[in-house]
Amino acid sequence: MRTRTVRRRRLPFTTGRKAAAAAVARPSRAEPSHATMGVRPRLPPRQGQGGGEDLGGGSSCQEGMRGAGLCWEGAGRQSSYWEGRGWGKVGCAGAVDALSPATPSPQKIALQLKATLENVTNLRPLGEDFRWYLKMKCGNCGEISEKWQYIRLMDTVALKGGRGSASMVQKCKLCARENSIEILSSTIKSYNAEDNEKFKTIVEFECRGLEPIDFQPQAGFAAEGVESGTVFSDINLQEKDWTDYDEKAQESVGIYEVTHQFVKC
Ligand SMILES: [Zn+2]
Numbered sequence: 001m002r003t004r005t006v007r008r009r010r011l012p013f014t015t016g017r018k019a020a021a022a023a024v025a026r027p028s029r030a031e032p033s034h035a036t037m038g039v040r041p042r043l044p045p046r047q048g049q050g051g052g053e054d055l056g057g058g059s060s061c062q063e064g065m066r067g068a069g070l071c072w073e074g075a076g077r078q079s080s081y082w083e084g085r086g087w088g089k090v091g092c093a094g095a096v097d098a099l100s101p102a103t104p105s106p107q108k109i110a111l112q113l114k115a116t117l118e119n120v121t122n123l124r125p126l127g128e129d130f131r132w133y134l135k136m137k138c139g140n141c142g143e144i145s146e147k148w149q150y151i152r153l154m155d156t157v158a159l160k161g162g163r164g165s166a167s168m169v170q171k172c173k174l175c176a177r178e179n180s181i182e183i184l185s186s187t188i189k190s191y192n193a194e195d196n197e198k199f200k201t202i203v204e205f206e207c208r209g210l211e212p213i214d215f216q217p218q219a220g221f222a223a224e225g226v227e228s229g230t231v232f233s234d235i236n237l238q239e240k241d242w243t244d245y246d247e248k249a250q251e252s253v254g255i256y257e258v259t260h261q262f263v264k265c
Contacts, residue, residue: 104139104140104177104179104208104209105208106206106207106208107139107206107207107208107211107264108184108204108205108206108207108264108265109204109205109207109211109212109262109263109264109265110187110201110203110204110205110262110263110264110265111132111201111202111203111204111205111212111215111260111262112199112200112201112202112260112261112262112263113191113199113200113202113217113258113259113260114197114198114199114200114257114258114259114260114261115191115196115197115255115256115257115258115259116196116197116254116255116256116257117191117192117193117195117196117223117254117255118243118252118253118254118255118256119225119226119227119246119249119251119252119253119254120193120223120224120225120226120232120253120254120255121190121192121193121223121224121225121226122190122191122192122222122223122224123190123191123192123221123222123223123235123255124188124189124190124191124202124221124222124223125188125202125203125220125221125222126220126221126222126233127220128152128153128154129152129153129154129220130152130153130220131150131151131152131218131219131220132150132151132152132183132203132215133148133149133150133215133216133217133218134148134149134150134151134181134212134213134214134215134216135147135148135149135212135213135214135215136149136170136181136210136211136212136213137210137211137212137213138172138174138175138177138179138209138210138211139179139207139209139210139211140172140175140177140179140209141172141174141175141177143172143173143174143175144213148216149168151167151168151181151183152167152183153167153183153185155167155168157169157180159180160178165182166180166181166182166206166208167180167181167182167183168180168181168182168210170210172209177209178209179208179209179210180208180209180210181205181206181207181208181210181211181212182205182206182208183203183205184203184204184205184206187201187203187204188202188203189201189202189203190202193226199261201263204265212262213262215260215262216238217237217238217240217258217260218236218237218238219234219235219236219238220235220236221235221236221237222234222235223235223253223255225246225248225249225253227249228246228248228249229248230246230247230248230249232244232253235255237255237258240256240257240258240259241254241255241256241257241258242254242255242256243255
């Protein structure tokens with residue numbers, strides 16, 4: 001009897017059109033890319049709607065349509081895709097090219113650090129090869145990078161069409177838009193004893209489509225003893241805590257409870 005009850009409960013979700021749509025296997029994560037949008041399979045129904053909205057027929061936005069402005073998605077429309085976790089939105093890179101400047105408008109985002117400093121000050125990233133490990137989101141379609149990626153001051157990539165340069169230029173795997181992010185070197189600030197346990201901006205990024213959403217401090221930080229001036233030049237904050245001993249001052253030093261947040265400027 002129990003089995004029958006369960007089946008009856010499920011009945012409304014497995015009838016008619018919905019059942020057919022639900023039976024379709026989910027496409028892989030890589031499937032709804034720009035190039036394959038025209039050949040994607042029928043999709044399961046979107047939550048909160050009667051059935052699977054069929055946007056498939058005319059959604060193939062080909063590279064060649066861009067310049068001619070023939071991409072129907074260029075009318076500001078967005079298509080939907082099944083991402084494996086839920087419904088998401090795919091913007092059209094072609095639309096961006098046809099109707100507005102190809103590069104997204106810049107947005108400055110500040111990375112703020114908070115930590116508890118013990119007998120040290122002037123905590124800072126060391127050198128042009130310091131790696132800012134970030135997870136980034138495409139500002140167009142919302143795709144989030146799965147891996148940590150790093151950007152460095154020493155890396156400079158030219159933007160298309162002589163629009164300057166960036167620390168990283170990356171084509172979004174999902175919507176194919178070319179995004180970039182740049183470290184603004186003049187905004188890099190040290191975290192000092194007086195900033196103790198308060199959020200302070202330590203760097204700003206100029207984001208053109210690539211928006212940092214997570215930060216992982218790793219190696220490459222330096223700091224100094226507050227009174228002694230002893231330099232500690234190999235600080236790794238990956239564990240969010242670091243300790244050492246200042247021989248000159250004869251006291252323990254440390255950096256604890258490192259946290260961060262992003263703030264739009
Ligand atoms: Zn994208």
